[in-house]
Amino acid sequence: MPARPVLRIGHPLLLQVAQAVAEFNTPELDALVADMLDTMTAVDGAGLAATQIGVLQRVVIFGSKNNPRYPDRPPVELTVLVNPEIQPLGNETGSDWEGCLSVPDMRGWVPRYQRIIYRGFDPQGQPVEREVEGFHARVVQHEVDHLDGILYPQRIEDMTKFGFEKELFKESPEDSLKGTPEVESSC
Numbered sequence: 407m408p409a410r411p412v413l414r415i416g417h418p419l420l421l422q423v424a425q426a427v428a429e430f431n432t433p434e435l436d437a438l439v440a441d442m443l444d445t446m447t448a449v450d451g452a453g454l455a456a457t458q459i460g461v462l463q464r465v466v467i468f469g470s471k472n473n474p475r476y477p478d479r480p481p482v483e484l485t486v487l488v489n490p491e492i493q494p495l496g497n498e499t500g501s502d503w504e505g506c507l508s509v510p511d512m513r514g515w516v517p518r519y520q521r522i523i524y525r526g527f528d529p530q531g532q533p534v535e536r537e538v539e540g541f542h543a544r545v546v547q548h549e550v551d552h553l554d555g556i557l558y559p560q561r562i563e564d565m566t567k568f569g570f571e572k573e574l575f576k577e578s579p580e581d582s583l584k585g586t587p588e589v590e591s592s593c
């Protein structure tokens with residue numbers, strides 16, 4: 407299965423609301439998921455929504471490895487989630503730098519719910535439900551936003567904290583290492 411081109415901000419499909427997957431365990435769904443996994447691997451991303459390869463179906467994938475630069479950030483198990491739903495747990499939000507494969511080379515300071523429950527299905531139709539927080543919760547909120555036609559710049563409240571990664575973090579590289587996502591955090 408080939409990696410596919412990732413659509414970039416400005417492409418009209420990124421603003422569309424994706425449709426729920428109607429049937430599980432089909433060759434079509436398996437092929438879509440395989441293409442998404444190959445695409446995310448090829449660009450070393452932390453997540454990908456089907457919308458980003460131009461398929462308006464409610465399918466997201468995400469996962470991250472342990473990163474020695476972020477010892478407090480536990481790795482996120484590679485997950486395929488079909489027809490995802492998010493339920494915030496409480497009103498607590500937190501902000502962090504986000505990147506997106508559809509907004510290359512840029513970063514923004516984005517508020518998200520700190521703790522959520524997410525529910526959905528794997529490609530075979532088995533239910534998935536997890537209670538998560540922090541980075542894991544952030545990635546899932548970012549991906550589900552893609553399915554609703556929302557890109558992270560639309561979530562930024564302070565537009566002075568949006569720009570090219572190399573411009574934002576060049577002043578004090580020491581400080582900027584803290585809380586600065588690596589390229590692999592784009593999703």
Ligand code: NI
Nearest residue numbers: 506507508593
């Ligand atoms: Ni993204």
